[in-house]
Amino acid sequence: MKQSITLLLFILFLSVNTNAQLQSPAEFLGYELGEQWTPHYKVENYFKHVAENSDLVTFQEYGKTYEGRELVYVVVTSEENQTNIDEIRSNNLKLVGFEAGDPTPNQKPIVWLSYNVHGDETSSSEAALYTIYELVTNKTAWLDDVVVIMDPMINPDGRDRYVNWNRSVTGAQFDAHPEAREHSQPWPGGRTNHYYFDLNRDWAWQTQIESQQRIEAYMEWMPQVHVDFHEQGYNSPYYFAPAAKPFHNVISEWQREFQTQIGKNHAKYFDENNWLYFTKEVFDLFYPSYGDTWPTYNGAIGMTYEQAGGVGLGVQTAQGDTLSLYDRLLHHSTTGLSTVEITAKNAEKVISEFAKYFSDARTNGSGNYKTFVVKKSSNPDKTAQLMRYLLDQNIMVREAANNSNPNGYNFSNGQTERVRIEKGDFVISTRQPQGNLVRVLFEPKPELADSMTYDITAWEAHYAFGVDGYALSGEIETNGVSLDTEASLPVNIEKPYAYLAKWNSMDDLKFLAKLLRNGVRPRFADEGFSINGSSYAAGTLVITRNGNEKLGSDFDRIVEDAADLLNREVTPVATGFVDSGKDFGSSSVSLIDIPRVGLIAGDGTSSNAVGFVWHYFDQQIEYPITLVNLDDLNYLNWDDFDVMIMPSGSYSDAFGGSGLDDLKSWIRGGGTLIALDRANGFLAGKDGFNLSRKSREGSDDESMDSRLRKYDTAGRESTTNSNPGAVYELQMDITHPLAFGYDESYMSLKLGSTSYEYLSDGWNVGVARDGTPRSGFVGANAQDTIEGSLSYGVQDMGRGHVVYMIDNPLFRGFWHNGKLLFGNAVFFVGN
Secondary structure (H helix, E strand, O other), X not given: OHHHHHHHHHHHHHHHHHOOOOOOHHHHHOOOOOOOOOOHHHHHHHHHXXXXXXXXXXXXXXXXXXXXOEEEEEEEXXXXXXXXXXXXXXXXXXXXXXXXXXXXXXXXXXXEEEOOOOOOOOHHHHHHHHHHHHHHHOOHHHHHOOEEEEEOOOOHHHHHHHHHHHHHHOOXXXXXXXXXXXXXXOOOOOOOOOXXXXXXXXXXXXXXXXXXXXXXXXXXXXXXXXXXXXXXXXXXXXXXXXXXXXXXXOOOXXXXXXXXXXXXXXXXXXXXXXXXXXXXXXXXXXXXXXXXXXXXXOOOEEEEEEEEOOOOOEEEOOOOOEEEHHHHHHHHHHHHHHHHHHHHHOHHHHHHHHHHHHHHHHHHOOOOOOEEEEOOOOOHHHHHHHHHHHHHOOOOOEEEOOOEOOEEXXXXXXXXXXXXXXXXXXXXXXXXXXXXXXXXXXXXXXXXXXXXXXXXXXXXXXHHHOOOEEEEOOOOOEEEOXXXXXXXXXXXXXXXXXXXXXXXXXXXXXXXXXXXXXXXXXXXXXXXXXXXXXXXXXXXXXXXXXOOHHHOOHHHHHHHHHHHHOXXXXXXXXXXXXXXXXXXXXXXXXXXXXXXEEEEEOOOEOHHHHHHHHHHHHHHHOOXXXXXXXXXXXXXXXXXXXXXXXXXXXXXXXXXXXXXXXXXXXXXXXXXXXXXXXXHHHHOOOOOOOOOEEOOOOOXXXXXXXXXXXXXXXXXXXXXXXXXXXXXXXXXXXXXXXXXXXXXXXXXXXXOOOEEOOOOOOEEEEEEOOXXXXXXXXXXXXXXXXXXXXXXXXXXXXXXXXXXXXXXXXXXXXXXXXXXXXXXXXXXXXX
């Protein structure tokens, strides 16, 4: 008996000792949560502290941000589960189909909690501190039945930017007055990452390093439940699931049903505390690149939780109450813990339905189109980029085993017709674990049950990457993808007269940028030509030794090294005398000056739009660009720049007085101005600029009856003038340098319904002849306005040029097929 008591006391001692050194957030940080901001390094240090002092937690660094801050997650579960965590994770991947074999009975649902994707929605990382301590001290019983993964700060660069600013403008006591400066952050704000990208629009596209590393970590676990914590306007009640319509049709009944169960569990706690909340409004589940939709399309119950906030430590609301940081973190902690609780209570059902989501796809496929084909004759660089993207999503790609002629949807012309499948064409079937995600990414026209949606409505992969192919309702015989390629025999010419390189992809643009950075001055052909029995299209790079003599023997090394690094095929030629077309000394073979490029940035410009361009130059093509503050334009020496990029912004003050005349004088002297997206609205109608807005026919003939609108349908009626984002087929003038490397038909992502007339004196390079989108929702009135409108145009002004880019090919960095257009504007149009 005495031995039994001693053993019991020893077991109790071990249990207590497990958390003996564990401190609460207040003990560790030296202040109560909610009293002040907790910067990234302290959040990370506390999570490390918990992992070091609790057997229920393990700590993992999964990457770094652009600014070098660590990205981490912790795994929180019972000691027994921690001992078997590799088995649990492996079983989960077997349920999905990412690993072979049958899972063992040791299966646990995984809940993934993601905090602070928007850096200025700061309360959620504070809530993460509260939540992890609660889980390992007061909620341990749940952890027998669930594994919790917590990413305490998705966007530390943006959050630290916000926190450091807010601390610098807040006094000893916060000022709750809504107009106090501590509630109004300066440009660019803390919402975005280093390059001003919204990481909550990047889950599917993974253009940013934070997203790429996070998705790789996520897919090593494939959780059953995912929560993305946010903040909204400070007068708003709390929002939690279930989500608003429209739901993408790929979402299962179980995913919808369990969202409701989770919401009801939250409501229980909110009702007890008399906290206001709402559900089923505003935040829909359609656009695939959110922190709720992308996990949903990967089988999870994906949800957004929105807390009132986006302000300093405390603010007075419209109701006269003070909303404190503690209030905000407490609400987020409540829903986070409630999510863990309800998942643990429904563990078996959550696991079985998760397994069914993937087994149904493997067995039956998904949607009306079961097979998607990418033609092997498509641009090889663009095809390779798409294939890399698909493999990163664990999407299987095979190739057609035989030639065939089934009926299918032809992405090139938008018609359902008899199509030609050739042996070796790439095949992506929905009969695979990621079949539902395949459907979402490739479906030609995703069905939109409700036009009141939150974001763009089209994103199809053939259009985004610029490849040809089909959608088939049936299946075709396939083989594994062959990696064999036909090697071309190198042409050996000692000391070539010139090197020739094709021009039709971003990889070609990267090659050009690298040459320019190394001091090489290439040329490009204004017209097609042939030499040595081979034909070359307009835009072909002609890299002559002439003009590069100062490089001496380094010339050949620079060209060849750049070609090897970027896997470019360059053809050396011994003469500048062509078989047909213009010789290399012709004025039709234009020398590319090394352009000095500027980008207008700062207060008054759209930080997102600035970021799209900045990232394009800095990370994608690696070419120098100078960011110039909008407020400094009046003092700018315009002659320091050859190209100036004008993103969306408010330009009336900057170009008031003589500012606009200075701009036009610079253009006439040889400068190239590239106006992007809404910046064109400022130039439209201005003296000297040939751009003019397009109005809808009959818009001035409003009838009296049309004014009799119902109040409760006003929002829905406004959609008739709306284009949240849809794909349009443009007619391209491929004889103009802006369109070099493209075909006469180009699929453009068009945002908004503001449209412009064709240029009366200029080059209408890309136009929307038809108002009906190829994919996505556009209201009837908006379609009328878009029909017969300009998308890309060039106006000659003196020795310079204005490039009007109504559609922004750099939007969110995922419309890869449009990026060469922007390169043409920078490197070709001004030459």
